[in-house]
Amino acid sequence: MSTTEERLAAEKRMKYERVGLDAVDDRLGSSGFIQKALDKIFPDHWSFMVGEIAMYCFVVLLITGVYLALYYVPSAADVVYHPTPGHGYMPLAGQHMSEAYQSVLNISFNVRAGLVMRQMHHWAAVVFMAAIAFHLCRIFFTGAFRRPRETNWVIGLLLLLSVMLEGFSGYSLPDDLLSGTGLRVVFSIVESIPFIGTWLAFDLWGSQFPGSSLIPRLFVVHEFLFPLAIIGLLTAHLMLIWRQKHTDFPGPGKTETNIRGSRLWPQYAIKSGALLMIIFGVLGALGGLFQINAIWLYGPYNPYTVSAGAQPDWYVGWLDGSVRLWPHWEFRSFGHEIANPFFPGVLVPGIVFTIMFAWPQIDRLIYKDHVAHNLLDRPRDKPFRTAVGVGALAFFTDLTFASGTDLLGNDLHMPFERLIEILQYGVFVAPLVAGAIAYKTCQALQRTDAHPIMKPVGGILIRTADGAYHTLGDEHGAHGDHDGHGHAVDDHDGNGHAAAHDDDGNGSADGNGHAAEEVDEPAAGAAISGPDPSGS
Amino acid sequence: MTTTDRPTASGDHSYAGYDEDDDPKVKLHYGIDPHDPWPDDVPRGQDDSRWRFQDNPRLARRAELKIAFCWTLTMLSGIALAIVYCVGGQPQVEGTMLFVGFVGLGVGLILWARDLLPGTEVTASRGTHNISDAAKREAAVEAFNRTVDPIARRPFLLRMLGLVGGVFGVAALFPIASLGDRPHRTLYKTAWGPGVRLVDQDNNPLKPADIAVNGILTVFPENNIESPQSSTVLINLGDAPFDVRPGTVGWNIGGLVAFSKICTHAGCPVGLYNAQTHQLVCPCHQSTFDVLKGCNPVFGPASRSLPQLPLAVNNAGYLISSEGYQQPVGPGFWNRA
Ligand code: HEM
Ligand code: FES
Numbered sequence: 111m112s113t114t115e116e117r118l119a120a121e122k123r124m125k126y127e128r129v130g131l132d133a134v135d136d137r138l139g140s141s142g143f144i145q146k147a148l149d150k151i152f153p154d155h156w157s158f159m160v161g162e163i164a165m166y167c168f169v170v171l172l173i174t175g176v177y178l179a180l181y182y183v184p185s186a187a188d189v190v191y192h193p194t195p196g197h198g199y200m201p202l203a204g205q206h207m208s209e210a211y212q213s214v215l216n217i218s219f220n221v222r223a224g225l226v227m228r229q230m231h232h233w234a235a236v237v238f239m240a241a242i243a244f245h246l247c248r249i250f251f252t253g254a255f256r257r258p259r260e261t262n263w264v265i266g267l268l269l270l271l272s273v274m275l276e277g278f279s280g281y282s283l284p285d286d287l288l289s290g291t292g293l294r295v296v297f298s299i300v301e302s303i304p305f306i307g308t309w310l311a312f313d314l315w316g317s318q319f320p321g322s323s324l325i326p327r328l329f330v331v332h333e334f335l336f337p338l339a340i341i342g343l344l345t346a347h348l349m350l351i352w353r354q355k356h357t358d359f360p361g362p363g364k365t366e367t368n369i370r371g372s373r374l375w376p377q378y379a380i381k382s383g384a385l386l387m388i389i390f391g392v393l394g395a396l397g398g399l400f401q402i403n404a405i406w407l408y409g410p411y412n413p414y415t416v417s418a419g420a421q422p423d424w425y426v427g428w429l430d431g432s433v434r435l436w437p438h439w440e441f442r443s444f445g446h447e448i449a450n451p452f453f454p455g456v457l458v459p460g461i462v463f464t465i466m467f468a469w470p471q472i473d474r475l476i477y478k479d480h481v482a483h484n485l486l487d488r489p490r491d492k493p494f495r496t497a498v499g500v501g502a503l504a505f506f507t508d509l510t511f512a513s514g515t516d517l518l519g520n521d522l523h524m525p526f527e528r529l530i531e532i533l534q535y536g537v538f539v540a541p542l543v544a545g546a547i548a549y550k551t552c553q554a555l556q557r558t559d560a561h562p563i564m565k566p567v568g569g570i571l572i573r574t575a576d577g578a579y580h581t582l583g584d585e586h587g588a589h590g591d592h593d594g595h596g597h598a599v600d601d602h603d604g605n606g607h608a609a610a611h612d613d614d615g616n617g618s619a620d621g622n623g624h625a626a627e628e629v630d631e632p633a634a635g636a637a638i639s640g641p642d643p644s645g646s
Numbered sequence: 647m648t649t650t651d652r653p654t655a656s657g658d659h660s661y662a663g664y665d666e667d668d669d670p671k672v673k674l675h676y677g678i679d680p681h682d683p684w685p686d687d688v689p690r691g692q693d694d695s696r697w698r699f700q701d702n703p704r705l706a707r708r709a710e711l712k713i714a715f716c717w718t719l720t721m722l723s724g725i726a727l728a729i730v731y732c733v734g735g736q737p738q739v740e741g742t743m744l745f746v747g748f749v750g751l752g753v754g755l756i757l758w759a760r761d762l763l764p765g766t767e768v769t770a771s772r773g774t775h776n777i778s779d780a781a782k783r784e785a786a787v788e789a790f791n792r793t794v795d796p797i798a799r800r801p802f803l804l805r806m807l808g809l810v811g812g813v814f815g816v817a818a819l820f821p822i823a824s825l826g827d828r829p830h831r832t833l834y835k836t837a838w839g840p841g842v843r844l845v846d847q848d849n850n851p852l853k854p855a856d857i858a859v860n861g862i863l864t865v866f867p868e869n870n871i872e873s874p875q876s877s878t879v880l881i882n883l884g885d886a887p888f889d890v891r892p893g894t895v896g897w898n899i900g901g902l903v904a905f906s907k908i909c910t911h912a913g914c915p916v917g918l919y920n921a922q923t924h925q926l927v928c929p930c931h932q933s934t935f936d937v938l939k940g941c942n943p944v945f946g947p948a949s950r951s952l953p954q955l956p957l958a959v960n961n962a963g964y965l966i967s968s969e970g971y972q973q974p975v976g977p978g979f980w981n982r983a
Contacts (some may be wrong), residue, residue, distance in 0.1 A: 151768060151770055154767070222731060222734065222735040223731060223735050223740060225737050226735075226737050226740045226741060226744070229737070291914060291930065294912070294913045294914060295912045295913065295914065295930060297913065298911075298912035298913045298976075298977040299912065301977060301978075301979040301980075302977065302978060302979060302980075303980070304980055305980060306980075307979055307980050308829045308833070308979045308980055308981055309826075309828070309829060311829075311979075312826040312827055312828065312829050312832075313822060313823070313825040313826035314825070314826065315826060316825065316826045316827070317826060317827045317832075318827075318829075318832050318833070318874055318875070319874060319913070320874060323826075355772055363769065364769075366772075367771060367772055368769055368770060368771055368772060369769070369770060369771075369772050370767060370768065370769040370770075371767060371768070372765055372766075372767060372768070373694060373765055373768060375765075376759055376763045376764070376765055377759055377763070377765035380755050380756075380758065380759040380763065381755070381756055381759055383752075383755060384751075384752040384753070384754075384755035384756045384759070385752065386752075387748045387749070387751045387752030387755065388748065388749055388752040388753075390744070390748040390752075391744060391745045391746070391747065391748030391749035391751075391752065392745065392749070394740075394741055394743075394744025394745050394747075394748060395741050395742065395744065395745035396741070397737075397741055397744075398737045398738055398739070398740045398741010398742060398744060398745075399737075399738055399741045399742065413874050413877065413915065414847075414864055414866075414877035414907060414915050415915060415917070416914055416915045416917050416929050416930070417929070433912065433931055433947065434931040434932065434946075434947065436947055437947065438933075438943060438946065438947050438948060438949040439949065440949040440950070440978055442978075445981070446980055446981060446982075447978045447979070447980060447981075447982045448978075448980070449977055449978025449979060449980075449982075450911060450912075450947050450948070450949055450977075450978065451911070451912050451947075451977065454947075484772060515932060516929070516932060526932050527932075527934075527945055530932065530946075
């Protein structure tokens with residue numbers, strides 16, 4: 111570039127800044143904030159992207175959802191379907207259906223680009239839940255929920271609940287046979303709640319099932335209540351992340367008191383915007399190419415028909431499975447009854463979510479760790495927590511399989527009775543086995559220090575002519591990327607790894623002589639004022 | 647602390663946060679005493695104004711071309727989208743074009759940021775990490791305590807406020823009741839009763855001969871097909887040995903029996919009939935009912951038999967119910983007795 115060009119560019123830049131930023135600052139005094147915001151540092155790790163993926167799925171849901179809402183008719187009124195060839199779905203011609211169902215057929219067949227919008231919306235919901243589930247696992251297995259981020263764990267779980275309910279209410283809006291059957295089961299679950307169930311069910315549905323109030327009510331819930339809740343909670347979630355700053359994995363030069371990564375502007379912002387584009391693209395492809403929830407194949411809902419092999423969306427599967435696996439218990443006495451669906455439909459999820467909400471406290475008791483953390487745990491360094499998490503995943507997997515017993519039974523040529531029995535034992539056995547395997551794997555990984563999903567660490571050992579050894583390809587001496595702080599011990603003494611850093615801000619991981627046995631050592635070395643346990 | 651007329655709080659720091667901080671065994675703040683200055687590991691000689699290909703114009707030029715290529719794809723797919731839309735729309739093409747367009751845009755942006763825009767990895771202090779020093783904490787407590795004494799001086803008002811909130815709050819909950827009908831006896835009732843004709847889903851009355859041996863038919867009370875609780879299955883068992891339980895004598899007409907179609911587990915229609923085993927299976931959670939044993943549950947989560955509908959034939963030869971169901975149909979609920 112010539113100097114003139116450079117000067118011209120510089121002049122241009124100055125002018126732009128004067129005009130833009132000065133005008134704002136004159137009114138808000140915001141330059142300090144803007145500079146801090148643009149310079150804010152975000153650690154880079156692929157797993158930190160999953161929360162963003164969830165967020166961007168939500169953006170897609172809002173956009174496509176508004177489009178769908180312009181056509182959807184929230185009415186349970188009975189109509190007869192009169193499609194014209196080329197405009198509508200002929201096999202259903204002449205059938206009775208609700209106006210809601212008809213309007214969804216219209217979106218799918220008569221509104222140009224409507225089907226893509228509708229399928230993108232549904233795919234976005236499915237991917238959204240998958241991203242949230244993965245995000246939750248990331249937070250759990252790395253201990254990102256520990257002090258000071260317990261609040262964000264709770265907000266996150268409220269988000270999870272809101273999104274599940276939002277998803278379920280949306281799934282029910284088309285009033286097709288599949289979702290209607292799901293609603294029938296939910297009505298029975300609500301009905302089964304002791305003391306208030308019957309009244310609660312009638313208040314939610316407006317009358318005996320199915321009634322005609324539910325569809326318009328679901329519309330309000332799905333279009334207004336839960337989206338509002340999600341937006342509010344998400345705002346709080348992001349504000350806390352902004353304020354508390356993101357965690358990071360331990361590594362050379364990373365400490366509890368510093369943060370490393372790219373700045374918001376331009377790297378993080380542009381890459382994040384690119385991620386949004388890619389999510390749009392992928393969901394567009396899914397919506398255009400892969401059929402989802404083809405309600406015209408299920409037919410309109412009526413209370414006396416059901417299609418075999420009814421499947422809810424995947425994230426409700428574990429609840430459906432729980433309802434299938436719970437034994438035929440019911441309690442009747444004194445003229446009252448606790449009906450069967452209460453236990454698997456209310457009690458089980460109630461216990462599951464209570465444990466999840468309480469986990470930061472439980473974890474604190476287990477590890478007697480009251481310390482604040484900015485550096486994450488590697489899952490292997492907390493074998494017990496990892497085992498609990500893997501056990502929980504096995505539990506959910508077993509229940510999710512249970513929700514497909516009829517289909518699976520066909521595929522496996524096994525009577526569904528056998529399959530259900532196997533899965534009933536599996537609810538108890540699978541988590542224990544999976545947990546035990548995870549525990550042992552963690553211990554083994556600690557010993558080898560190999561990374562299961564990243565490039566191996568270490569280097570090539572060279573023997574020089576004079577008999578000395580040194581390693582090639584590893585500037586830090588004996589160890590690679592993950593040999594930083596706080597990696598040493600499965601810490602039960604309450605000090606956490608923070609202790610290692612009070613005298614040392616940066617880069618102490620260089621050249622420490624980390625030995626295999628150290629991992630199994632009790633945390634004696636981590637006393638507050640003690641030397642760095644890894645002996646640098 | 648600044649004025650002397652606030653006797654409480656100053657001098658004693660026994661609010662919740664402080665106990666933990668002062669306990670030497672509990673190091674809450676990254677092992678750093680919040681009273682001490684925060685260690686300031688300032689960035690070490692970092693230059694984040696450089697971009698990747700700054701010193702290599704040839705590679706920079708190539709990166710620029712790559713980005714231009716990506717965005718050209720986006721533009722082309724935009725045009726394609728518009729055309730497809732104008733000629734009537736086609737989901738697969740639309741999906742493909744959305745994919746190419748958006749991913750092209752995104753990949754181009756990533757390449758731009760990675761290769762041609764400044765910003766390398768930087769390290770900086772986390773700052774004070776949202777932990778205030780003792781003076782600020784005290785000042786905050788002080789601000790609160792401004793009202794503690796004046797409020798404590800009026801315990802009556804405080805209690806009154808609680809009471810008022812409670813009463814008014816409960817009153818505000820009442821409109822919830824208008825959301826739905828009271829259940830009353832709805833869940834006990836169906837549209838069946840003495841002399842109600844059985845009809846199929848087109849409201850045609852049925853005669854015993856209309857249903858073949860091993861046949862199954864969903865039937866409804868005449869003119870009440872929509873009645874949510876009333877759907878019933880009519881099964882012709884032929885001469886299979888049907889076990890007439892006490893209290894149900896005369897409810898079947900030979901091999902012809904009728905049971906509620908609403909699963910006693912969670913209310914799905916029990917629609918799958920296996921004529922070999924004479925079992926009804928609910929498609930929702932696979933509860934299985936043995937028709938020969940009065941639709942007793944033999945497998946799955948249901949714990950009650952499907953209620954049986956007493957059948958009869960009227961003078962004109964049509965099937966009727968001689969009475970309604972003798973117990974509530976469908977799943978259980980709290981006040982089911
Ligand atoms: C609607 C659903 C959610 C969205 C859109 C969302 C979004 C995000 C984003 C963008 C981040 C920062 C990037 C990252 O670490 O991935 C984040 C961090 C976090 N999320 Fe979520 N999240 C959601 C649900 C949850 C759930 C279910 C939990 C756990 C129960 C959770 C707990 C956390 C925590 C503790 C952090 C801080 C992580 C750290 O600093 O390392 N979030 N979330
Ligand atoms: S509803 Fe019939 S088995 Fe659950």
